[in-house]
Amino acid sequence: MLQEEITSKPSSEEVENLYKALSDEIKNFLIWCIIQGHRNEVEKLKLDPMTHFKTRAYLQLLINSKKINNLNIKGLAIVDLDNLKQINDRYGHLIGDKVIQKVSKIISKVTSQNTKMEIIRYGGDEFLILFFDGRNFIPTLHKIIEEIGKKEVRVKKEKIKLTASIGATKKVTNLSGAIKIADKNLYEAKKQGGNKVVIR
Incomplete structure (x- = not known):
């Protein structure tokens, strides 16, 4: 039972740190969770350590909540690294993790001027981006691909060239449905050789 899972309300410091990390569009949702006293739900909002x-x-919490309909998402994209499996197989997972961290920093830098979005680590090397302002949606995605393509990771005397693919959509009437569309577009980008954006 849910009441049996609730041991205590989150501390004020915990709430404050989480609150600062969220965009304005999500803050009301966080407040709703805190008011409910669901500590386990608040715990899920913490950031990915890598x-x-x-x-x-956190994404699943949004999908399961009725509040998702109030977020007014203008665009959705899935960013996926190209050939990470081959990198892991050849150089090991420590290097693979280094690649993931480097790409996450690139995405953060490219999107740093846009506060009206949320970035979620969707899978091992997949990042889902929710845009609440669609004005720079497409240019931002192409910029991410461009900046990732400029980077490389050094392993001893070898240089690993980085590339990524993006599947995206502006059809976000339903979040789960939009993710499926973006995932399908991502598959198409990979099928075309990767290192590109597919939006439909």
Whole structure:
């Protein structure tokens, strides 16, 4: 039972840190969770330790909540690294993690001027971006691809070239449905050789 899972309300410091990390569009949702006293729900809002982006559990919380309909999402994109499996197989997962961290920093830098978005670590090397302002939606995605393509990771005397693919959509009447569309577009980008954006 839910009441059996609730041991105590989150501390004021915990709430404050989480509150500062969220965009304005999500803050009301966080307040709603706190008012309900659901400590486990608040815990899910914590950041991914490797990338400092929101977690997939946080995304699932949004999907399960009726509040998602009030977020007014203008665009959705899934960023996926190209050939990470080959990098892990050849150089090991420590290097793979280094690649993920480097790419997350690139995404953060490119999107740093846009506060009306949320970035979520959707999978091991996948990042889901929710845009609440669609004016720079497409240019931002192309900029992410461009900046990732400029970077490389050094392993001893070798240089690992980085690229990524993006599947995106502006059709976000339903979040789960939009994710499926973006994922399909991501598959198409990969099918075309990667290192590109597909929006439909």
